[in-house]
Amino acid sequence: MKKTILLSMAAAMVAGAATVAMAPAPAMAGPSCGDRAEWLYPYDRWARKAYKQRCKDRQQAWNQDRKAWKKARKRRGVWIDY
Numbered sequence: 751m752k753k754t755i756l757l758s759m760a761a762a763m764v765a766g767a768a769t770v771a772m773a774p775a776p777a778m779a780g781p782s783c784g785d786r787a788e789w790l791y792p793y794d795r796w797a798r799k800a801y802k803q804r805c806k807d808r809q810q811a812w813n814q815d816r817k818a819w820k821k822a823r824k825r826r827g828v829w830i831d832y
Contacts, residue, residue, distance in 0.1 A: 783801070783802045783805035783806055783809070784798075784802055786801070786805065787799075787801040787802045787805070
């Protein structure tokens with residue numbers, strides 16, 4: 751009796767661990783520029799293309815500003831600059 755209870759508990763734990771391990775993790779990345787363009791302009795291809803280009807330009811500018819800030823921070827040797 752005890753043996754069957756212990757075996758059933760062990761089987762339940764293994765099955766529970768397997769379902770937890772196989773659960774998909776939420777995506778950390780947001781939607782791409784192309785996805786957002788399709789949502790905003792579903793029937794206008796030119797507007798989608800213009801939106802995607804502006805979006806990519808904004809992302810590149812943000813990345814360049816971020817890299818410049820990190821480089822300046824390294825040069826000064828300070829983590830927080832007011």
